[in-house]
Amino acid sequence: MSMPQEGQSASSRTPAAARAATGTTLDDYTDRYARRVQGMTASEIRALFAVASRPEVVSLAGGAPYVAALPLDAVGEMLTRLVVEHGPTSLQYGIGQGTLELRERICEVMALSGIDVSSGASPEDVVVTVGGQQALDLVARLFLDPGDVVLAEGPTYVGALGVFQSAQAQVVHVPMDDDGLIPEALEQAIADVARSGRRAKFLYTIPTYQNPAGVTLTEDRRERVLDICERAGLLVVEDDPYGQLGFEGEAPAPLRARRRDGVFYLSTFSKTFAPGLRVGWILAPHAVREKLVIATEAQVLCPSAFAQAAITGYLSTMPWQEQLKTYRELYRERRDALLTALEDLMPPGITWTRPAGGLFVWATLSDGLDAKAMMPRAINARVAYVPGTGFFADGSGRENLRLNFSFPPPERIREGVRRLASVIEQEMALRKVFGAAAVRPAGTGTGAWRAGGGADAPGPDLA
Numbered sequence: 001m002s003m004p005q006e007g008q009s010a011s012s013r014t015p016a017a018a019r020a021a022t023g024t025t026l027d028d029y030t031d032r033y034a035r036r037v038q039g040m041t042a043s044e045i046r047a048l049f050a051v052a053s054r055p056e057v058v059s060l061a062g063g064a065p066y067v068a069a070l071p072l073d074a075v076g077e078m079l080t081r082l083v084v085e086h087g088p089t090s091l092q093y094g095i096g097q098g099t100l101e102l103r104e105r106i107c108e109v110m111a112l113s114g115i116d117v118s119s120g121a122s123p124e125d126v127v128v129t130v131g132g133q134q135a136l137d138l139v140a141r142l143f144l145d146p147g148d149v150v151l152a153e154g155p156t157y158v159g160a161l162g163v164f165q166s167a168q169a170q171v172v173h174v175p176m177d178d179d180g181l182i183p184e185a186l187e188q189a190i191a192d193v194a195r196s197g198r199r200a201k202f203l204y205t206i207p208t209y210q211n212p213a214g215v216t217l218t219e220d221r222r223e224r225v226l227d228i229c230e231r232a233g234l235l236v237v238e239d240d241p242y243g244q245l246g247f248e249g250e251a252p253a254p255l256r257a258r259r260r261d262g263v264f265y266l267s268t269f270s271k272t273f274a275p276g277l278r279v280g281w282i283l284a285p286h287a288v289r290e291k292l293v294i295a296t297e298a299q300v301l302c303p304s305a306f307a308q309a310a311i312t313g314y315l316s317t318m319p320w321q322e323q324l325k326t327y328r329e330l331y332r333e334r335r336d337a338l339l340t341a342l343e344d345l346m347p348p349g350i351t352w353t354r355p356a357g358g359l360f361v362w363a364t365l366s367d368g369l370d371a372k373a374m375m376p377r378a379i380n381a382r383v384a385y386v387p388g389t390g391f392f393a394d395g396s397g398r399e400n401l402r403l404n405f406s407f408p409p410p411e412r413i414r415e416g417v418r419r420l421a422s423v424i425e426q427e428m429a430l431r432k433v434f435g436a437a438a439v440r441p442a443g444t445g446t447g448a449w450r451a452g453g454g455a456d457a458p459g460p461d462l463a
């Protein structure tokens with residue numbers, strides 16, 4: 001292959017030739033990307049996470065369930081039978097909507113939290129997806145045009161921010177407190193968006209054991225939020241991966257159990273069974289289901305037949321409710337270990353949420369400390385967390401960090417908090433001596449976990 005001559009434009013060279021000519025690893029495709037790719041940037045924190053996965057680092061940063069607690073031998077035998085006895089179907093293509101058998105099992109799972117026949121749930125209206133993530137992407141494909149507004153809790157799930165950004169939608173955060181989304185703030189946000197001449201299409205919400213804040217929308221607020229959305233003609237996208245992982249009795253019934261119209265219910269087996277199988281689902285209003293199936297066929301043809309058969313086998317032949325109990329007990333013990341360690345070891349002024357379920361605690365620093373700027377020092381001290389900025393589309397969250405308790409065992413959690421507390425104490429001491437510039441990059445505002453205080457727009461960091 002001949003080398004391009006000097007002066008030849010980058011776009012007329014092959015990318016490899018352009019790289020060879022410039023001797024760089026820079027992205028030669030820059031001028032060819034679609035507009036939606038703008039802003040798809042990997043955060044600098046991603047680089048730190050490569051270091052954070054080293055064994056000497058206590059990682060409170062992940063969001064992974066503790067799958068080692070599964071009865072792996074029994075699961076293995078079930079999977080073997082799927083191939084040996086049912087290979088011709090389990091290894092074959094399937095239909096876009098997902099198998100009827102799995103959709104029936106999914107309805108049984110949803111019925112446990114009150115989404116049942118009386119609330120209009122039927123296998124007909126369930127679409128099986130490749131994890132909860134594809135469910136989110138499908139809803140975005142169906143409803144979002146570039147420039148549309150999505151209302152979402154501040155902070156919210158980082159993977160949802162990525163989906164909305166790809167759809168070129170704009171996220172407007174609605175503040176939360178310890179009781180979840182604040183209804184008055186939702187009304188205010190709806191009014192503000194309308195006043196600005198933009199169009200809000202839906203509210204994206206994780207009402208139960210929220211990721212990343214760990215808080216749960218109270219019973220009373222659930223009704224108010226639904227009423228507000230109904231009055232404003234706003235669809236509700238309810239994301240519920242954690243609802244069955246409560247440690248303190250039953251969670252309030254999902255929004256979908258209260259209203260059948262205008263609510264999309266998304267969930268997944270990633271946190272209650274295993275994320276490696278990548279199976280989630282949407283329960284959609286009947287009129288929309290066909291469009292969802294067309295959209296999913298365009299994306300993935302059909303969800304994995306093998307993964308669906310594995311979930312169906314798990315739900316039909318194994319004691320999955322016992323396993324849920326095992327997960328809950330394990331995570332309750334780890335949540336308690338985290339809360340106790342925070343109580344015992346954190347310096348005064350630092351606050352955190354007290355989740356009644358799920359996988360995460362959300363902490364707030366004081367004195368204008370910056371969790372993102374502090375991250376390299378934390379990694380150096382062999383502890384990792386996710387800085388709060390990853391969970392906001394508007395740069396808020398500098399004072400916050402998300403701490404995971406599902407994966408590390410209790411003694412590692414305590415050791416992680418001990419290391420983190422010592423890093424925070426050092427930051428506080430630095431600030432006392434040298435002022436804010438010592439702990440916060442120049443030009444950044446004081447972020448609060450209640451959205452709206454941010455100055456930069458970093459794009460999502462990590463799930």
Ligand SMILES: Cc1ncc(COP(=O)(O)O)c(C=O)c1O
Nearest residue numbers: 131132133157211239268270280
């Ligand atoms: C709120 C929320 N929605 C969706 C997902 C995606 O789940 P899945 O692994 O099933 O794609 C996650 C994963 O962490 C999540 O926290």
